[in-house]
Structure formats: C-alpha cells, structure tokens
C-alpha cells in the first residue's frame with residue numbers, strides 16, 4: 001500500500017520535470033529567437049580574443065621581442081592610440097596579418113595612406129596606416145591571404161618622417177558596421193604570443 005502511494009506521487013513528478021526540460025530546449029534553438037526572459041538563455045557573443053586565429057606580425061622581418069605595447073598611449077586631441085606602432089625603415093614590406101577582403105583604401109589626415117581589410121567571417125577589421133605605398137594593383141574588393149604583400153612602411157599622415165612605422169589596429173565589428181566603425185582591441189598580446 002505504501003509503495004503504491006509512492007509510485008502515484010512519483011509519476012506526476014517525473015512528468016513535470018520532463019516538461020520543464022522540453023520547454024527550455026524549445027526556447028533555445030531554431031527560428032527567430034524570442035526576447036530573452038531568463039539569464040540562462042544563450043546570447044550570441046563575440047568570439048573571445050584568445051580564439052582569434054594566429055596573426056603574423058604585419059611588417060616583414062620584425063620579431064615579437066621587437067614590438068612594444070603602445071595601445072594605451074595618448075595621442076593628443078583627447079585621443080588614445082588604440083593601435084600598435086611597428087617601427088621599421090621606410091619601404092619595408094607590409095604584409096597582411098590575417099586573410100580577408102580589402103574593404104577600403106583611404107587617404108586621411110591622420111592615417112595617411114591606409115588599408116582596411118575585413119577578415120573572413122566579418123567580425124574583425126585590420127587597419128594599416130602611414131603607408132609609403134600600396135603594392136601595385138591593390139584594389140577594394142580584392143581578397144588577400146595571410147602574409148601577402150600589401151604595401152610598404154612609411155610616414156604619411158600624422159607620422160614623423162624621421163620615424164617611419166606601421167600603425168596597425170584591430171577593430172571588432174558589430175553586425176552591419178562599416179569600415180570606419182568598430183571597437184579597437186589591443187593587437188600587442190595577439191602578435192607576441194607563440
């Protein structure tokens with residue numbers, strides 16, 4: 001008699017747990033997701049920095065121990081650097097840190113001759129500035145592979161002619177953002193890790 005009562009109590013309890021699991025699963029996949037109502041509903045997040053592909057140092061012949069972290073340096077007019085400066089003689093080869101598509105070739109007062117390359121997947125934009133020259137034939141829409149020659153180091157824009165360097169930045173792009181947008185992340189730890 002006691003065992004029978006126990007079973008009668010157990011059956012609806014198992015049934016309830018089963019329904020809770022099914023309801024939770026159906027909310028998390030497929031179709032346009034309803035607005036999250038609980039903290040445990042998965043929210044799409046940017047790829048963690050540590051899981052970016054391994055980058056190559058975008059100036060030919062420069063070793064990791066020759067880099068210095070200038071990401072947080074002040075740059076006047078209330079600006080922060082938000083990039084790394086890689087010092088090298090004028091004319092040194094600038095190569096693509098990662099594969100991607102050239103989204104914009106742009107001449108600006110501060111950056112001088114610049115290249116914006118959006119990586120495969122669209123979430124990261126690599127920015128190369130103060131170039132002395134573009135490699136011949138470089139064009140917007142062109143795909144580049146990692147390590148491909150894209151230009152040469154210079155001091156165009158707001159850079160000292162006595163200290164040619166590549167100004168290299170990585171911007172994290174939200175969906176729909178254009179080449180001049182994004183949020184800078186520090187390239188230094190990504191370039192020195194091995």
Ligand SMILES: [Zn+2]
Pocket residue numbers: 081083084085166167168
């Ligand atoms: Zn710089």
